[in-house]
Amino acid sequence: MSNLYQPTVMRIASARDEAPEIRTFRLEFTDDQYKQDFYKKYRVGMFGLYGLPGAGESTFCVASPPTRTDYIECTFRRTGRVTAALQDREAGQTITFRGPYGNSFPIDQWKGRNIIFIAGGIALPPVRSVIWNVLDRRSEFGKVTIVYGARTVADLVYKDELAQWEAMDDVELITTVDPGGETADWKGKIGFVPTVVKDSAPSPEDCVAVVCGPPIMIKFTLPVLTDLGFAAGDIFTTLENRMKCGIGKCGRCNVGSLYVCKDGPVFTVEQVGKMPQGDL
Amino acid sequence: MKTLEATKLADLAAALTAAGYRVIAPCQRGDQVHLECYQAGKTLRADVIPVNSAKDALFPRSEVIGRYRFEGNEFETVPVAPQAGKTVLLAVRPCDAAALAPLDAVFNWDYKDEFYNAHRDATTVVALACTAADDQCFCTSVGGSPDSTANADAVLRPADGGKRFILESLTDKGQAIAAAGQAVLTEGQAQADPPAQVAPAFDSAAVTAWAKDGFDSPLWKELSLACMGCGACAYTCPTCHCFDIQDEATRREGVRLRNWDACGFGLFTKHAGGHNPRHDQASRWRQRVMHKFAYFPERFEMLACTGCGRCGRLCGNGMSIREVCSQIEQAAQAGVK
Numbered sequence: 001m002s003n004l005y006q007p008t009v010m011r012i013a014s015a016r017d018e019a020p021e022i023r024t025f026r027l028e029f030t031d032d033q034y035k036q037d038f039y040k041k042y043r044v045g046m047f048g049l050y051g052l053p054g055a056g057e058s059t060f061c062v063a064s065p066p067t068r069t070d071y072i073e074c075t076f077r078r079t080g081r082v083t084a085a086l087q088d089r090e091a092g093q094t095i096t097f098r099g100p101y102g103n104s105f106p107i108d109q110w111k112g113r114n115i116i117f118i119a120g121g122i123a124l125p126p127v128r129s130v131i132w133n134v135l136d137r138r139s140e141f142g143k144v145t146i147v148y149g150a151r152t153v154a155d156l157v158y159k160d161e162l163a164q165w166e167a168m169d170d171v172e173l174i175t176t177v178d179p180g181g182e183t184a185d186w187k188g189k190i191g192f193v194p195t196v197v198k199d200s201a202p203s204p205e206d207c208v209a210v211v212c213g214p215p216i217m218i219k220f221t222l223p224v225l226t227d228l229g230f231a232a233g234d235i236f237t238t239l240e241n242r243m244k245c246g247i248g249k250c251g252r253c254n255v256g257s258l259y260v261c262k263d264g265p266v267f268t269v270e271q272v273g274k275m276p277q278g279d280l
Numbered sequence: 281m282k283t284l285e286a287t288k289l290a291d292l293a294a295a296l297t298a299a300g301y302r303v304i305a306p307c308q309r310g311d312q313v314h315l316e317c318y319q320a321g322k323t324l325r326a327d328v329i330p331v332n333s334a335k336d337a338l339f340p341r342s343e344v345i346g347r348y349r350f351e352g353n354e355f356e357t358v359p360v361a362p363q364a365g366k367t368v369l370l371a372v373r374p375c376d377a378a379a380l381a382p383l384d385a386v387f388n389w390d391y392k393d394e395f396y397n398a399h400r401d402a403t404t405v406v407a408l409a410c411t412a413a414d415d416q417c418f419c420t421s422v423g424g425s426p427d428s429t430a431n432a433d434a435v436l437r438p439a440d441g442g443k444r445f446i447l448e449s450l451t452d453k454g455q456a457i458a459a460a461g462q463a464v465l466t467e468g469q470a471q472a473d474p475p476a477q478v479a480p481a482f483d484s485a486a487v488t489a490w491a492k493d494g495f496d497s498p499l500w501k502e503l504s505l506a507c508m509g510c511g512a513c514a515y516t517c518p519t520c521h522c523f524d525i526q527d528e529a530t531r532r533e534g535v536r537l538r539n540w541d542a543c544g545f546g547l548f549t550k551h552a553g554g555h556n557p558r559h560d561q562a563s564r565w566r567q568r569v570m571h572k573f574a575y576f577p578e579r580f581e582m583l584a585c586t587g588c589g590r591c592g593r594l595c596g597n598g599m600s601i602r603e604v605c606s607q608i609e610q611a612a613q614a615g616v617k
């Protein structure tokens with residue numbers, strides 16, 4: 001038995017500002033054993049606890065796919081004490097990490113199927129790891145569609161990668177910003193994500209949907225997908241409850257008898273529908 | 281059989297201390313009785329249920345789980361091992377011993393928690409059978425009994441009208457206690473006193489059954505009206521195990537601490553982004569009851585309540601799990617959803 005709460009030390013290989021208050025770290029393991037153990041377990045959708053001694057730990061997804069084995073990435077918003085302390089770190093410095101924890105998107109079960117990714121704002125990072133995992137294994141899957149929206153053009157994250165996906169022949173990318181959030185040279189759509197999904201009317205035929213975003217976006221997007229004919233068991237999302245331990249002990253991420261940190265964070269909309277709604 | 285004169289409980293504590301045990305026993309502190317480390321001169325009280333529960337010894341209210349040092353802008357993590365010395369929980373109630381089952385379950389159901397297990401392995405439980413109960417006791421409503429030996433390594437049974445105790449060893453760890461305390465124990469005969477009468481307060485199966493579909497019941501609002509959200513019930517509860525992790529540091533060094541937390545606190549589930557799934561006291565109180573009587577049984581096939589009654593004794597507004605469960609049972613009988 002070893003100390004479950006002992007983090008490993010990660011070196012920040014590079015730091016990139018994505019959008020106002022949103023920053024991405026590319027992190028390299030300094031402990032080879034931890035790295036090996038990590039990749040044995042890591043599947044897309046899992047998360048980790050990123051920390052800085054003296055400040056504490058915060059929970060974010062691992063935003064890079066398991067097909068990239070030289071580094072992991074995380075993208076997060078400056079929200080409180082811990083995220084502020086983390087964002088003030090620069091390339092070359094270190095932070096701590098524990099993980100990977102939680103369950104994952106069952107992408108092996110999606111082989112041969114079409115996939116539509118729908119994300120809003122800062123919720124692209126958890127979806128992005130799935131997108132790259134699928135694109136790194138492109139031949140195993142059918143049609144890939146990505147719908148991504150943010151409040152304003154400035155709030156879009158991973159702008160370089162949006163351009164890459166745009167340029168790919170076998171990916172359909174739809175980007176949108178909320179009305180009023182566009183710039184003079186904005187070439188994407190203008191409108192809220194649910195409306196854009198509705199207008200693009202993706203076929204539910206042999207298709208799974210991955211939906212991550214602010215609660216308000218999810219609330220209005222799910223009925224659109226249902227109307228289009230998507231089954232609740234084919235729509236995947238993640239729950240983002242507050243966590244401290246990440247390993248099914250501290251009790252704060254509980255929804256009903258579930259531990260979001262252990263049974264989640266990935267759930268189908270069918271599963272979410274069976275949870276006590278007042279605890280979400 | 282081995283017996284101990286009632287007046288010699290402190291002598292047993294002293295003998296065990298001399299044998300290298302950290303002895304956690306019901307000690308008089310002002311006009312209260314606390315389970316705390318025995319030291320020479322302290323008065324032991326076997327006649328009162330202590331304010332705090334035995335969980336404190338296995339899951340301390342604050343425990344160092346990480347350590348680090350700073351050097352300029354960089355840091356170095358320092359390995360931490362549990363500080364768990366040989367401990368005996370002396371004369372703890374059967375409801376405290378019963379609480380080890382839910383604690384064992386949660387700290388081992390998937391990942392094994394090194395800190396909890398180190399304390400647990402180093403601990404010997406000497407239960408004290410109850411021959412008296414107060415109005416808050418309800419162990420018999422949640423599957424326990426005043427003379428239960430569940431999870432105990434040895435049991436002290438009051439005998440001969442309270443004049444002495446019978447010490448029964450139940451495990452090897454219990455045998456070791458009898459051996460270490462040999463000097464103050466007597467070989468002889470004694471008649472065990474009858475266990476306390478603890479009248480059933482409610483039917484826990486009925487509460488669990490109601491709770492299954494009771495999440496959206498308007499009853500929760502009414503049941504929780506008196507709750508101030510102080511968390512005293514959770515801190516004193518022998519099974520409550522929710523915790524927070526916080527860093528405390530100077531410019532040179534610091535520690536990462538695991539501190540008790542409580543689902544009754546408003547910040548417990550509040551997201552960094554502002555959303556709080558349990559945004560009012562009614563939803564937090566509901567969580568407390570549902571966790572003990574619905575969620576925990578669903579997950580671990582046992583209740584997370586042992587009927588010790590501490591929540592009721594300590595609540596500043598006279599609330600208790602006992603009272604609330606009784607009301608839920610009445611609602612269930614009346615067909616109220």
